[in-house]
Amino acid sequence: MEPWLHAAAHDAALMSDFETVCSFGGRMSGSGQDDAAMEWAMGRARQAASTAQLLTVPYDGWRCELASLDLLGAAPQPLACRPLLRSASTPAGGLELEVVDAGAGSPDDFARLGAAARGRAVLVRHEYPFTGDHVHRRRKYDMAVEAGAAAFLIANNVPGQGVLSGSSGRPRGGAGIPAMYIDHEGGAALAAACAAGAARVRIVARGSEIDDARASVGIAEIAGGRDGVIVISAHMDGHDLGTSALDNGTGVAAALAAFRALSARVGPDTPSLRLCFFCAEEWALTGSARYLADLAPAERARIKLDINLDTVAGDAALTALISDFPALAPMVQAAAEASGVPVATWLPLMPNSDHANFARHGIPALRLLAGFGKPESRVNNILSAGDVPGIIEEAELRQAVAVTCAMADAALRMSDAQLESLASR
Ligand SMILES: [Zn+2]
Incomplete structure (x- = not known):
C-alpha cells in the first residue's frame, strides 16, 4: 500500500470523530441533533477545505404526537408500536380493524391476498434491507395502499430487537394510511390470532405537519486546477431509537477522514474534491434530491462521480452498489487492490441512499456498504435501538477509509475522457 494510503487508514482522529457524531444522539431530522452534528462536522471539514458552506433545503417535516396499538380480545393487549415517519393519522378515537396476514409482503403475497386486504390492517414483515432480492418497506406500504388496506403494520423480523424506525415516504398532503412498525413478538401475536x-386491533396514530421545515446540507470543497468535481457524500441524519452509529456515524466519520487524507492529493492537475453531508436522507432521500435539483444544470454536469458512504462498518465485507454504471466496477476493483481491501460490486441501482439521486441525474454514483447479503451481521441492528457505537469495530471503519481514499484518488487522477467514460452504460 502507498504510504499516504496507509497513513489515511491510520487517521488519528477517525474514532474520536465517530464517537463525537454519535454523541449528538440519533440525529433525526427535526430534532435539531442533525443540525448540531452538521455544524460540528463542517467545523472539522473546514480545516481541510478551501471553501465551505452550510445550506438548508426544504423537506416535509412531521412529528408523531400519539400512537398506540391494542390486540382486541377479552382484555385488550397493548403491543409495542412506532408509526412510520409521515404516517397518516387515524380519526381521534382510533380505528378498529380486522388484521390480515400478508406474510413477508412481497408482490406475490399481495397478489394472493387480492380483495382480502381491502378495509383491513395488513400485517407484513420487515426484511434485512441489504440483499439483492429485498423488497423495501416503502414498496410494501405502497402495495398495501394500492390493495385498499386501511392500515399497514410491519413487524420486525428479528426477535428481541424491539420496534424499528423508518419512513412511509408519504408526501405532504398525500393520501395514505396509518402505518406502524411493531416488534417481532407483537407480529407473532397478531399472526397467531x-x-x-x-384478529382485531385498535390503532391510534396522530402526527402533525411541521410547516417550513428545513434540512441542513453541508458542502466543503478542495479546489483542483481542472474543471470537474469528485464528490464524497454521507448523510448526517438518522433515527432516534439508538444513536445512528452504523447508519450513518460510520459514513460521516469515514468521509471526514478521507477528505483530510485526500486534501494533499488535489492539485493543479486534478478536478476538485467536494464533501457533501446531507440531512433528511431518512425522509425518502429528500435532502440530496433537493440539493441536486436546485443546482444549475451546468453546475450539476461538473460532478463526475459520487462516492456515497452509508453504513460502511458493522461487518468486514464491503460492497459497492454501482447503480447501473458498469464502468465503475473496474475502478472499484483497482481501488480494492490498491488498498488491500476486498470490495464486491453489485450492479443494479438500489435506491436506498443518496447515491441514487446522483445516479438519477446521470452522474456515476456508488454506495459503499458493509454487510451486503449478510443478515446475520451486526449491520442487522440498523434502524433499531441497537444501532450504537459499541457494535462497530475499528478495523472495519479503517478499511472503509482506505478503500474510499483509493477510489477517490483514482478518480482524481483520471483524464477528462476517462471520467466521462465512467458514465457509459
Ligand atoms: Zn443510511
Whole structure:
C-alpha cells in the first residue's frame, strides 16, 4: 500500500470523530441533533477545505404526537408500536380493524391476498434491507395502499430487537394510511390470532405537519486546477431509537477522514474534491434530491462521480452498489487492490441512499456498504435501538477509509475522457 494510503487508514482522529457524531444522539431530522452534528462536522471539514458552506433545503417535516396499538380480545393487549415517519393519522378515537396476514409482503403475497386486504390492517414483515432480492418497506406500504388496506403494520423480523424506525415516504398532503412498525413478538401475536380465526386491533396514530421545515446540507470543497468535481457524500441524519452509529456515524466519520487524507492529493492537475453531508436522507432521500435539483444544470454536469458512504462498518465485507454504471466496477476493483481491501460490486441501482439521486441525474454514483447479503451481521441492528457505537469495530471503519481514499484518488487522477467514460452504460 502507498504510504499516504496507509497513513489515511491510520487517521488519528477517525474514532474520536465517530464517537463525537454519535454523541449528538440519533440525529433525526427535526430534532435539531442533525443540525448540531452538521455544524460540528463542517467545523472539522473546514480545516481541510478551501471553501465551505452550510445550506438548508426544504423537506416535509412531521412529528408523531400519539400512537398506540391494542390486540382486541377479552382484555385488550397493548403491543409495542412506532408509526412510520409521515404516517397518516387515524380519526381521534382510533380505528378498529380486522388484521390480515400478508406474510413477508412481497408482490406475490399481495397478489394472493387480492380483495382480502381491502378495509383491513395488513400485517407484513420487515426484511434485512441489504440483499439483492429485498423488497423495501416503502414498496410494501405502497402495495398495501394500492390493495385498499386501511392500515399497514410491519413487524420486525428479528426477535428481541424491539420496534424499528423508518419512513412511509408519504408526501405532504398525500393520501395514505396509518402505518406502524411493531416488534417481532407483537407480529407473532397478531399472526397467531389471524391463524386462530380472527384478529382485531385498535390503532391510534396522530402526527402533525411541521410547516417550513428545513434540512441542513453541508458542502466543503478542495479546489483542483481542472474543471470537474469528485464528490464524497454521507448523510448526517438518522433515527432516534439508538444513536445512528452504523447508519450513518460510520459514513460521516469515514468521509471526514478521507477528505483530510485526500486534501494533499488535489492539485493543479486534478478536478476538485467536494464533501457533501446531507440531512433528511431518512425522509425518502429528500435532502440530496433537493440539493441536486436546485443546482444549475451546468453546475450539476461538473460532478463526475459520487462516492456515497452509508453504513460502511458493522461487518468486514464491503460492497459497492454501482447503480447501473458498469464502468465503475473496474475502478472499484483497482481501488480494492490498491488498498488491500476486498470490495464486491453489485450492479443494479438500489435506491436506498443518496447515491441514487446522483445516479438519477446521470452522474456515476456508488454506495459503499458493509454487510451486503449478510443478515446475520451486526449491520442487522440498523434502524433499531441497537444501532450504537459499541457494535462497530475499528478495523472495519479503517478499511472503509482506505478503500474510499483509493477510489477517490483514482478518480482524481483520471483524464477528462476517462471520467466521462465512467458514465457509459
Ligand atoms: Zn443510511
